[in-house]
Amino acid sequence: MMKGRESLPCLAMVLVQLGYAGMNVLSKLAMDSGMNPFVMATYRQVFATVVLAPFAYFFEWKTMPKITKSVLIQLFLSSVLGATLNQCLYFLGLKHSTPTIACALTNLLPALTFLMAIPFGMETVGIKRRAGQAKVIGTVLCVGGAMLMSFYKGSLIKIGKSPIDWRYAESMRERNSGNEESTFIGPLLIVGSCVAWAGWFIVQTKMSKGFPAPYTSTGIMSLMAAVQCGVIGAFSERDLKEWSLHSNIRLVASAYSGAIGSALAFCLMSWCIQRKGPLYVSMFSPLLLVIVAILGWGLLDEKIYVGSVVGSALIVLGLYAVLWGKEKELEAINGVDDNKTLQHIECGEKSDLELQVSSNKHIQDSV
Template sequence: MGCMPTAAMLLVQIGFAGMNLLSKMALDNGMSPYVLIAYRSLMAAVFLAPFAFCFERNMWVMMNKKVFFQIFLSSSLGMTVSELLFFVGFKSTSPTVACAIGNMVPALTFAIAAALKMEAVRLGTHAGQAKVAGTLVCIGGSMIMPFYKGPLLRIWASPVHWRYAEQTTAAAAAAGSHSSSGLGDVLIILSCVAWAVWLIMQNKTSENFSAPYTSTTIMSLVVGVECAGVSAAVDRSLSAWSLGLGIRLYSVLYMGVVGWGITFAVMTWCIQVRGPLFVSMFSPVVLVVVAILGWAVLDEQLHLGSAIGSVLIVGGLYMVLWGKRREAKLDGNAEHDVKNGDGSSSNAKTGDTDPPPV
């Protein structure tokens, strides 16, 4: 097994980075965000359906009205809202900023779960303090991005700019699609809140129906149909659904097959092998990959506020993850001592004294 999970998660982050950049280029090319989401979701459903049939058809007997309603509700209130907010906001911001803001999801999930008393805070321990402090740092970093741009960072030009990407970005800038008001950043922050709510709802759904391929296929279909309805209400022109043979088609195919289908399957395998904490630790990697590719391919420019916010978000994310890992370790030690008849664990008393890693 060795390094396979690590290599797999690195490839997953590269896959996410490619999806981020291609979708940005499709939006800059004039593609409707509602159409993009609809195509991506329906393509993902088609890709994942065979996996659901091969690996989970024996579990379909557990599907009842309650489970289907839970899946439908989490799809509508979580995934659809989150996707719409993200891609509408994505039109007015950069891929690097969008990725940086997306890293605040674990902290938001903790904050919402703690408010609903689904997550223990434990302010008397270093682990609990790290989770709370990390959450505040993440939120603070995300607030810097829309409200403080700062001076432009002077970075040497990349020699490998993709000509088509340059033309697309220039056309978008000429059309005025990139707003400096920070509205795009605010919409992506709201998208992260909706995604955190979806994670909490999905955790409850998984307890009743533990079939990730089947549930994701259904959710993708729901999101695709709902976004198609939104697109029809906003723009009834059939030309909005035209993909052609350019970047729109490439983006939809990549996002549906790689960005949602393959990456989901690989992440599911990694969670089974190494656990969810291991998978979540790789979240900031996509920010680095997108920043490098955005600079190299799209000639993306970064401001001081974006750099400061990115550092704070990534730092806060690791504080939250460290706190979660520390609590899991302490809970495991306490459970081990109870099973062995030792009610006073020295580890449980003194083990929570190490500071978070810098």
């Protein structure tokens, strides 16, 4: 029985990656059908808000702290960075690239968060230590892999034709044949979405200390983002017919991305972080790349090029280097804090070290 319980976090994270893989494939098909990326982002936020509302009400409504003006400002910044900019840029980049490239580039997030956290004093380089060297090398590998995928295509890797003949996906590809994929603009937009997401982590680190109610904060953030994306979408797509979800693929993709890609994935990852920690959750990111690559080839007849494979490999290697460095750094911080705590207990003194340890761990969680 214990072994079964211990395997639940692993199963949950595999389900999260499968859910994200399905979201990428369905979103790509919806946009190939002509759906505006900003309209897609708007509906994702709407469905996410609807799904998260019951969780916020039943689990946090009676216990959540007061929503102050400072918290509202932080929620607004979180919605702009973590939802509006992040998802609008991501969907726009996905439209001009492929699901495999999009998933590969999202592995840049830990490296970008590390770089952006340094000016705010949330991260230190520590180049003289092995952990610091691993973070720097991993960041360089991630950035190099992203640049390779953005600017170098290379020769086509011949792996045979998919045995699955999905006529609907084939018709969508023919409809989208005029739009060039895998150009440098698509990957660059996805990198931009990762930069916005990294900025969200920095804002979230501060907000979570004063407002520790994840379901409520995410629900409010999604609601704000729905309004923001709606305004952007209204300017980019003024034809009301294009906002209709009468098309099955558009309805399924919008509902799926909101309910599974945002709400369910958030709940499962939060649970896994509580059980196993953030590094455990991060280790499953490359699995998404493998699943999407298989689905992209099998269902969408996606072509794979040398530049994409080499760039993806560099990004994954860089990801694990950064995570290894963070793990060693966290172990060192916890070791020092534990020693200090013991010293204070022996002296019979009270201290706020537990708060410091919690703060340090939360900063680690952002990466």
